[in-house]
Amino acid sequence: MKDQSANRNKRIMIFGLMIVLIIMIGMATLYFMDQDSGPHVSDDDLPAIEAQTSPTDSDAKGREIDKTTGFIVDTGMSETIQNCTPCHSAKMVTQNRMTRDGWLASIRWMQETQNLWPLGDNEPIILDYLAKNYAPANKGRREPLTNIEWYKLK
Amino acid sequence: MERRNFVKKATLSSLAGVIGADIVFGANMPLGITPLALQDPDPFKLFDINKDMVVLNDKPWNIEARAYLLDDKVTPNSCMFIRNNGKMPVDIDVDAWTLTIDGESVKQEKTYSLAQLKSKFKHYTYQLTLECGGNGRSEFNPPAKGNQWTIGAVYCANWTGVRLRDVLEDAGIKDNAVYIGYHAADTHLSGDPTKEPISRGAPMSKALQDETLIAFQMNGEEIPLAHGYPLRLVAGGWPASVSGKWLKRISIRDKVHDGAKMTGTSYKVPCEPVAPGTEVDEKDMCIIESMPVKSLITYPKSGAVINTGKKMEIRGHAWAGDLEVANVHYSIDFGATWDSCHLERPVNKLAWQHFKAEVAFPKKGYYEVWAKATDSKGVSQPMVLPGWNPKGYLNNACHRIAVKVS
Numbered sequence: 001m002k003d004q005s006a007n008r009n010k011r012i013m014i015f016g017l018m019i020v021l022i023i024m025i026g027m028a029t030l031y032f033m034d035q036d037s038g039p040h041v042s043d044d045d046l047p048a049i050e051a052q053t054s055p056t057d058s059d060a061k062g063r064e065i066d067k068t069t070g071f072i073v074d075t076g077m078s079e080t081i082q083n084c085t086p087c088h089s090a091k092m093v094t095q096n097r098m099t100r101d102g103w104l105a106s107i108r109w110m111q112e113t114q115n116l117w118p119l120g121d122n123e124p125i126i127l128d129y130l131a132k133n134y135a136p137a138n139k140g141r142r143e144p145l146t147n148i149e150w151y152k153l154k
Numbered sequence: 155m156e157r158r159n160f161v162k163k164a165t166l167s168s169l170a171g172v173i174g175a176d177i178v179f180g181a182n183m184p185l186g187i188t189p190l191a192l193q194d195p196d197p198f199k200l201f202d203i204n205k206d207m208v209v210l211n212d213k214p215w216n217i218e219a220r221a222y223l224l225d226d227k228v229t230p231n232s233c234m235f236i237r238n239n240g241k242m243p244v245d246i247d248v249d250a251w252t253l254t255i256d257g258e259s260v261k262q263e264k265t266y267s268l269a270q271l272k273s274k275f276k277h278y279t280y281q282l283t284l285e286c287g288g289n290g291r292s293e294f295n296p297p298a299k300g301n302q303w304t305i306g307a308v309y310c311a312n313w314t315g316v317r318l319r320d321v322l323e324d325a326g327i328k329d330n331a332v333y334i335g336y337h338a339a340d341t342h343l344s345g346d347p348t349k350e351p352i353s354r355g356a357p358m359s360k361a362l363q364d365e366t367l368i369a370f371q372m373n374g375e376e377i378p379l380a381h382g383y384p385l386r387l388v389a390g391g392w393p394a395s396v397s398g399k400w401l402k403r404i405s406i407r408d409k410v411h412d413g414a415k416m417t418g419t420s421y422k423v424p425c426e427p428v429a430p431g432t433e434v435d436e437k438d439m440c441i442i443e444s445m446p447v448k449s450l451i452t453y454p455k456s457g458a459v460i461n462t463g464k465k466m467e468i469r470g471h472a473w474a475g476d477l478e479v480a481n482v483h484y485s486i487d488f489g490a491t492w493d494s495c496h497l498e499r500p501v502n503k504l505a506w507q508h509f510k511a512e513v514a515f516p517k518k519g520y521y522e523v524w525a526k527a528t529d530s531k532g533v534s535q536p537m538v539l540p541g542w543n544p545k546g547y548l549n550n551a552c553h554r555i556a557v558k559v560s
Contacts, residue, residue, distance in 0.1 A: 087343045089213035095302040106299060113418075115344035139295040141538040145456070145522065148556045153458035153466065 070094050076129025079122040087114070093134065100131035201380050204232045210301045214238040214343060214351075215380065218306035221553065222455035224471070227508060228281060228373065229309035236380045237286050237307065239415065240351025243339040243400050248384045253321075253368065257335070257405030261326025268384060272370065274324070275316035280365045281505035282390030283310045283473040284397055285445050287421050290549025293539055296431045298546025305450060305553060310471065310506040313388045315369030318404070319362045327358070327406055334361040335411030336387050336398035353413025354395050354421065355405075360443070365390055365504050368401065390504030391475040393421055393442050393547075416441070423543040430542035439544075444475030447535055448550040449482055449509065449527035456555035462518055466557065469510040472497070472527035480532070482509040485524045489537045489552075492526065521557045 055067045064073040069090035071077050084093055098106065104127060110116035119126060197209055197217060204223055210216040215238045223233040254265045266274070286307035291298050322334070335355035342349035360366060367388045369377065377383045382399030389396045395415065405411070415421060422439035424432075449472035460466050472479040478500060483492040495509040515521055528534040535550050 087213075089211050091209075091211045092213075092301075095210060096299055097297040098299065102299070115342075115346050115349070136295075136297050139293070139297075141295070142551065143293065145554055145556050149457045150459050150558060151455070151457055153454050153460050 072133040074129060074133055076125045079125045080129050083117075083119055083122060083126060087116070093130070097134055097136040098130070099136060100127055102136075103127055103130040103134075201236060201378065202232060203234075203236075207233065208304075208306065210303070214240055215242075216301045218303055219309070220306055220455075221450050221452055221470075221555070223452075224306070224309065224450060225452040225469070227310075227471075229311050231311075231373065231378050231381070234309040234311065234381065235286065235303075235307040237301070237394065238340070238351075238380070239395075240340040240342050242379060243341070246339070246379075246384060246400075251384055251402075253385060253401060254403045255321060255325040255406065256403060258408040259328040259331035259406040260322075261328055264325040266321070268370065271316055271321070271368065271385075275320045277314060278317060278364075278367060279312055279314040279371075280367065280390070280502050281310055281312050281500075282365060282367075282388055283308065283504060283506045284388070284390065284394040285448070285473070287393030287395060287442050287445070287547045288545070290551065291546035293549055293551065294430075294542060294546040295539070296542075298544065300546060307394075308448075308450070308473075310473070312373050313367055313369040313386075314371035314374070315367040315386075315388070317364065318366045318368050318387065319364075321368060322361065322404070322406060325406075328408075330408045331358050331406050332409055333357050333407040333411045335405045335407055335413045335416070336401055337403040337405070337413070338398050339400040339402050350414045352395060352398070352415045353411070354398065354416050355407070355411035355413065356389055356392060356396050357410075357443075360389055360392065360396075363389075365502065391444055391473070393445060395421055410441070419545055421547065422545070423541075423547055427541045428543070432542075432544075434544050442547060444477070445473075446540070446548055446550040447474040447477070447479060447527050447529040447533055448472065448553075449479075449525045449535065450553050451523060451525050451555050454555070454557075458555070459558045459560055460515075462515075462559055466513045466515075467510060468495075468513055468523055468525075468555075469508065470525060470553070471506040471508055472525075473506040474527065474529035476504070477529045477531060478503075479507045479527050480530050482525060482527045484511055484513065485526070486513060486515060486521050486557075488522065489524060489526075495525070515557070515559045518559050521559065522554045523557055524552045524554050526552050 056073055057065045057067050059065045066073055066077065069081055069085065071081065071090055071094060107116065107119065197212065197215065198205060203217065206220055206223055208218050208220065210218060215236050217236040219233045219235055248268055251268050252265050253271060254263065256263045286303060288300055289303045289307035290305060291300055292302040292304050333355050335353055337350065337353050340351050342351050369386050369388045370384060371377065372381055377386055385401040387398040387401050418436060419439050421442050423442060424434045425438055425440040428434055449470055451468055451470040453469045468484060472482050479497065482495040482497050484495055485492045493511065495511040498508045500507050513523060526535050535552050537552050539549060539551050
């Protein structure tokens with residue numbers, strides 16, 4: 001009985017590994033196809049690309065967040081990571097809120113003064129992603145105090 | 155990215171995942187492995203900072219304090235905000251480090267070693283308030299672009315060094331001098347060696363002020379790397395970006411300095427007030443000089459729950475750019491009534507001042523304690539946001555802490 005069950009476990013494990021391998025190759029292929037329309041920059045210019053899409057988490061609002069970068073998982077996230085994080089942190093993006101025009105103005109400013117390359121076909125993809133996920137909300141003239149951690153003062 | 159290159163890497167990483175070895179290219183691989191993150195330095199260890207400091211940005215480093223971390227009269231390194239614009243210099247050789255004074259309006263260009271600076275000029279120590287021009291940016295509406303500082307981009311440390319004036323006068327200042335501009339050893343984020351991350355400055359009047367130092371010590375020790383080791387220009391009361399870190403060169407200019415982040419809209423506000431969200435032409439923007447009056451309640455931490463009938467001590471600091479703080483008041487009824495705090499004089503010009511008060515609450519309930527400082531010209535902090543500006547500078551609205559009496 002024991003031998004049989006061990007054998008079965010072994011078979012399941014091998015089968016599982018094969019599935020993992022197939023999924024990986026599949027995803028890599030998808031990624032590769034995605035890359036074809038990517039930015040025209042050399043491999044060396046993209047150090048942060050390796051940080052892309054690792055495990056995800058959900059934020060306070062229940063949105064799926066890429067654990068490594070902190071970006072909201074949505075269409076256009078890969079393009080945003082590839083083009084926006086080689087020079088600066090993802091945090092530079094995720095802590096800001098702008099309209100589509102505002103994000104475009106930031107991109108133009110970086111292209112004019114900070115050596116950002118032309119984004120080509122990725123530009124509208126990135127702008128759609130940013131304008132949708134990092135849009136400003138009206139905060140009024142002063143927000144109420146939030147996230148108060150109550151504690152007993154001795 | 156080239157096809158061949160990618161395929162090679164993808165294959166490697168897939169196999170690596172199965173055999174459990176190092177991931178070379180882990181993109182899109184849901185393996186729970188994040189190679190780059192593992193290589194990231196831990197800023198809390200790297201900078202030896204308090205675990206409650208808040209990292210806003212890690213490339214470049216931008217880290218702020220929380221109000222209750224700033225309770226010390228002299229801020230320790232562990233609780234000082236860090237605002238970098240580029241990459242910090244590496245492999246600093248202090249024996250080879252020099253400071254050059256040049257520019258259109260220098261009589262004779264001069265270069266000093268660190269040892270020469272220390273031996274040739276008299277040393278001074280001042281406690282100087284440094285606040286980021288963008289401190290409080292996170293509150294502006296519509297939001298302003300940049301690091302979203304809340305309240306923690308301010309500190310007041312002791313700086314020891316030589317007077318900038320003594321060094322400038324040693325090189326000689328021509329009559330047509332208008333401004334000084336600094337140049338430093340940090341490098342641009344893009345890696346472009348022809349670009350400076352930041353090169354700001356101040357008019358001659360600020361440069362020649364007694365308290366404006368070329369500092370080589372902070373709180374009695376060598377300046378920590380993140381704060382400008384081995385040499386920093388320190389100009390208290392002005393946006394902290396005037397206090398150039400990793401100082402290599404100071405140019406005496408015959409015009410307003412035009413280095414990186416002096417031009418465009420950086421560290422500038424509309425010369426005339428504008429409605430929130432207005433687009434402002436660059437020519438209508440004016441350079442920020444002295445910072446506005448402001449205060450911070452550093453004790454207790456927001457969220458205190460106390461018993462009915464118990465008095466609560468509050469304390470904190472207030473500062474007013476080039477000016478002195480004349481008085482500080484607190485309110486527990488959302489600004490309807492104000493009581494005065496006890497306020498100390500500054501230990502020297504441009505140092506923050508300490509205030510305290512005993513606060514009594516009339517009955518159970520939710521309260522906010524607000525602090526409001528007034529400068530020596532009678533100008534106070536606003537209770538709501540001050541004038542909106544495109545880059546979100548100079549938010550000196552009253553600090554608020556939440557208190558519950560139960």
